[in-house]
Amino acid sequence: MTERQDVVLGAGLTGLSAAFAFQQGGEDHWQVYEQAERVGGHARSIVRDGYTFDYGPHILFAADAETEDLIRDLLAGNFRAQERQAFIYHHAYDLYTRFPFQAHLHGLPRQLVADCLIDLVAATEGRARGAFAPANYDEWMRGFFGNAIAEHLMIPYARKVWTVEPSEMDFNWIDRRVPTPDFARVIAGALGDDVEQVGATADFWYPLEGGIEALPRALGERVHGIHLNRSLERIDLPERMLHFSDGSAVAFDHAVYTLPLHKIADLVPSAPREVVDACTALRYQGILCVNIAVDTPSLSDLHWVYFYEDDFPFHRLSFPANFSPANVPSGKSSLSIEVAYSPDRPVDVDGLVERTLDALRTARILHDDHVVEFVDTAPILPAYVIYDLHHTRNVALIREWLGESGITAVGRFGEWQYLNMDHSMRSGREAARDILSRRVVGGRRA
Numbered sequence: 001m002t003e004r005q006d007v008v009l010g011a012g013l014t015g016l017s018a019a020f021a022f023q024q025g026g027e028d029h030w031q032v033y034e035q036a037e038r039v040g041g042h043a044r045s046i047v048r049d050g051y052t053f054d055y056g057p058h059i060l061f062a063a064d065a066e067t068e069d070l071i072r073d074l075l076a077g078n079f080r081a082q083e084r085q086a087f088i089y090h091h092a093y094d095l096y097t098r099f100p101f102q103a104h105l106h107g108l109p110r111q112l113v114a115d116c117l118i119d120l121v122a123a124t125e126g127r128a129r130g131a132f133a134p135a136n137y138d139e140w141m142r143g144f145f146g147n148a149i150a151e152h153l154m155i156p157y158a159r160k161v162w163t164v165e166p167s168e169m170d171f172n173w174i175d176r177r178v179p180t181p182d183f184a185r186v187i188a189g190a191l192g193d194d195v196e197q198v199g200a201t202a203d204f205w206y207p208l209e210g211g212i213e214a215l216p217r218a219l220g221e222r223v224h225g226i227h228l229n230r231s232l233e234r235i236d237l238p239e240r241m242l243h244f245s246d247g248s249a250v251a252f253d254h255a256v257y258t259l260p261l262h263k264i265a266d267l268v269p270s271a272p273r274e275v276v277d278a279c280t281a282l283r284y285q286g287i288l289c290v291n292i293a294v295d296t297p298s299l300s301d302l303h304w305v306y307f308y309e310d311d312f313p314f315h316r317l318s319f320p321a322n323f324s325p326a327n328v329p330s331g332k333s334s335l336s337i338e339v340a341y342s343p344d345r346p347v348d349v350d351g352l353v354e355r356t357l358d359a360l361r362t363a364r365i366l367h368d369d370h371v372v373e374f375v376d377t378a379p380i381l382p383a384y385v386i387y388d389l390h391h392t393r394n395v396a397l398i399r400e401w402l403g404e405s406g407i408t409a410v411g412r413f414g415e416w417q418y419l420n421m422d423h424s425m426r427s428g429r430e431a432a433r434d435i436l437s438r439r440v441v442g443g444r445r446a
């Protein structure tokens with residue numbers, strides 16, 4: 001009889017953290033299967049000609065003390081803490097203001113600042129009266145910040161990054177994602193520049209060497225039983241067999257699943273109709289990264305800039321050299337640009353690079369005398385899950401059904417949530433500990 005294995009599917013930060021927690025909990029036999037040739041998933045980096053680009057710029061936080069201790073231990077001094085230098089470009093006024101918009105209105109045209117404050121007062125009064133019962137993200141932005149802030153920046157930006165109308169989205173994901181400065185702080189930021197930063201990303205860490213991939217690589221070095229280049233093709237639930245694209249098969253007992261949740265419809269032929277329908281209904285967007293190497297020292301001293309106006313094909317531009325100087329060869333610069341797309345709004349790839357370079361010249365980030373060494377594009381799909389109005393129900397339905405089948409779906413795409421790296425690490429760790437604790441209580445198998 002084939003011996004059954006306990007398996008972790010996927011060696012991104014969630015899968016690696018789960019496997020590491022099993023090891024620490026005394027269970028060394030868990031096997032990790034990963035389709036790529038190296039660990040790290042979405043937290044990997046691309047290196048070309050001495051330039052390092054992450055798969056979408058990544059900055060590091062620690063959601064809890066245990067994750068922070070692990071990150072410190074893994075990076076062993078290979079990181080530095082930095083204060084965020086993030087700005088918003090307003091092409092209509094040819095100026096930059098600090099991120100987040102709502103906390104730094106100073107410098108914008110007087111009438112726009114006045115409109116934002118007047119509408120903020122109305123929204124704040126409405127909330128105080130209890131007249132705040134938003135049904136979707138559009139209503140949440142209007143009800144929390146007022147129409148002017150919502151319409152001038154937040155809604156156009158949301159459309160750009162999420163690729164769908166904010167009225168089609170829930171708002172139960174905004175914690176730690178959308179800074180919500182109080183009224184006094186908005187006023188202070190409208191009156192002057194000399195105000196403290198707000199929001200969870202005000203300070204962050206980034207590896208000194210190796211790009212963001214330094215983190216999963218260090219964790220991967222501590223985890224046993226990782227099988228690379230093994231792409232899961234089918235889960236035969238009745239037989240409890242995993243089939244891989246190289247023709248190999250593994251009999252499994254329990255599985256920790258960190259692959260995208262919607263893939264369950266394709267991976268599990270025996271999934272019931274309602275699970276398949278829920279998978280098909282999950283929405284997500286992708287990011288096309290446009291990575292540009294420039295033979296010029298120090299293009300900017302900022303970390304990243306948001307672009308909310310339609311004149312620009314991208315919503316965010318980052319300067320990797322300011323995350324770490326090791327991300328570029330000495331005396332050179334680079335730009336990491338993110339273009340959001342989805343089935344609702346496919347990216348028009350033809351001429352995208354030219355449109356991007358033109359837009360960078362319009363914003364005076366690139367000048368005619370700058371020599372572009374190369375431009376690469378790298379798609380990330382899925383990149384962000386979309387919190388449509390059926391998200392909570394569909395995700396719960398799929399994950400509960402998987403749980404009953406001995407498959408624990410965790411991580412950014414297994415839970416189908418807006419998880420950062422620290423959240424993903426915690427998610428994998430907690431899933432493993434939960435499985436271990438149920439085994440102890442229940443005798444053997446959870």
Ligand SMILES: Cc1cc2nc3c(=O)[nH]c(=O)nc-3n(C[C@H](O)[C@H](O)[C@H](O)COP(=O)(O)OP(=O)(O)OC[C@H]3O[C@@H](n4cnc5c(N)ncnc54)[C@H](O)[C@@H]3O)c2cc1C
Binds near residue numbers: 033034055232422
């Ligand atoms: C554009 C972008 C920017 C981000 N910025 C930040 C940031 O600034 N800060 C932050 O903290 N977080 C950021 N994140 C989030 C962060 O990348 C994730 O939270 C984290 O990497 C998720 O890890 P995971 O292991 O859950 O998923 P993944 O990294 O997706 O890991 C899943 C693994 O499963 C593997 N896999 C998939 N299909 C198969 C298959 N069929 N067979 C076998 N293996 C398979 C994949 O190759 C992958 O290695 C960002 C994400 C994106 C997309």
